[in-house]
Amino acid sequence: MQDLPKYLQKVREATGNDLQTLAEQRQAIDNINRLAKNGAPNKALQAAYNKLLEAVQKGNEKAIEKAVEVAVNEKSRYVAERITRTEMARAWADGFIAKMQKDADIVAVKFKLSSRHPVFDICDMYAKADMYGLGAGIYPKDKLPPLPVHPHCLCRYVEVIEGEVDMQQQRDQVREAGDKWLNSLPESRRAQVLGRKGLKAWEDGEDWQGYMRGYAGLREAESRLQLYKPVELSEKTITDEYQSPKGSIKKFQTRKVKNAAYDIHVSENVNLKPKMLAEVNRQINKCIDLLGVRNKEALPKIVIASNDDLNDALGSYVACENKLYINSETLHRKAYEKYLATLKNPASRNPLMTMLHEMIHWQDARKYVAKFGEITQQDEYMAHIIEKHRSFVDKLVQKRYNFAEISDYASRMYIGGRYDEVMTEYRVKKLLG
Secondary structure (H helix, E strand, O other): OOOOOHHHHHHHHHHOOOOOOHHHHHHHHHHHHHHHHHHOOOHHHHHHHHHHHHHHHHOOHHHHHHHHHHHHHHHHHHHHHHHHHHHHHHHHHHHHHHHHHHOOOEEEEEEEOOOOOOOOOHHHHHHHOOOOOOOOOEEEOOOEOOOOOOOOOOOEEEEEEOOOOOHHHOOOOHHHHHHHHHHOOOHHHHHHHHHHHHHHHHHOOOOHHHOOOOOOOOEOOOOOOOOOOOOOEOOOOEEEEEEOOOOOEEEEEEEEEOOOOOOEEEEOOOOOOHHHHHHHHHHHHHHHHHHOOOOHHHOOEEEEEOOOOOOOOOEEEEHHHOEEEEEHHHHOHHHHHHHHHHOOOOOOOOOOHHHHHHHHHHHHHHHHHHHHOOOOOHHHHHHHHHHHHHHHHHHHHHOOOOHHHOOHHHHHHHHOOOHHHHHHHHHHHHHHO
C-alpha cells in the first residue's frame, strides 16, 4: 500500500471522508461531488466543495492546497454558526418556558413552524398533528415537543391563553394522531421522516414513535434559567393547627408568602426556598389545568407545613376552612420522585399526585357549596361526600372491580368505608395515569 498523499489527507479533513489508500481517491472525488451538488448545508460551503472538486479532478496540488484551506475554513464557520443558532433557539425556549411556568393564564402551547423551515421533517408533524384533542399543533404545558428539535431549528412555541381552547377536551391520542398525519402524506414524505426501514415497520403495524427521525417524546419542558424570585414573607405570624385522622393536633406558626401567585402560607418549621415556591405554584397551575378550573377566586388557602407539623401526612384538605395543607417534602421534585418510585402501588408516580389528590377534594367541596351553601360543619360535610360517592363505588363493586388496581391506599379506604378517598384516588389515576 502507498502512503496517502498530503493533499488527500487534507481532502479527508475538509470533507470528513475516511480515506486510507490511493485506491480511494476516486471515492474522495465522488464524495466531494455529492457534497458540492446537494450535500453541503449552505451555499458558501457548497461553493468551496465545488472548487475543491475542480482542483482534485485536475490534480493540481497547489490549487488543491488552497481549495482545501477554503473548504476547511468554511466548514468551521458553518459549524460555529450552527452551534450559535441552535443555542440561541435553546435560550429563547428557556425564556419562554420560564415565563409559561409562572403564568397560570397560559394553559397550553402551540408549536409553530419557522417561516424559514427549509426541510420537511418531524417539525411538520409537531405543527400539524392533533395529538391531544386540542387542535393541530397544540400541546398541554407538560407534554411539549423539545425545542430546538434539531440543529438550526428555528421553530417556536406560541402561548395559548385560557379561553382560547377547551382543556376539558384534552386526551392522549399521540399514536393515533401520528398515524393520521403519516397517512395524509405521499410515500416519499413518509420515507423522509421514518426512513425506509421505519416506513416498512409502520406499514406492518408498528408504532411510528420508535422510528420517527428526531423524535424524543413529548414531555414537561424544563428551563435552564433559574428565574426563581426570593421568597418574601410577611412579618405577622398566624397560629395554625393540623388535626390528623387519628385525632392528634399539632400547632405551629405560619407566615403569608407575599410574592406568591396564590394565597400561600408557610410554617416557620419550613425553610421555603425559591425553587420550592416555584414548584408549589407549578403544581397548582397544573391542577387548575387538569381539573378545568375556571373560577380561581375560590381556590383554597395553601399551607406549606413540615413533615412533623402534619404528623407524616403528605397533604390534607379541610373543607370547612377551605384550607389545603401540603407537606414541604413534596416540593423537592426530584427527591419526591425517588420516594414515589419506592412505593409498591400508588395511584401515580407523578410528583403532582399529592397536590392533585387534595385539589380534587377541594373541587368536590366547591360543588357542594354551589349547591347547598357554605360548609360550616366538617363532620356533616364528610358524611355527605362519603355517601355521595358510595353509589359509584357500589357500581364498581358490582362489576367486580379490584380497588387495588387503583392503589393500595384506595383499597384500604374502601375497606374503611371512605368512599370519597376511593373516588379521589380513582380520579388521580385517570388524570395522571
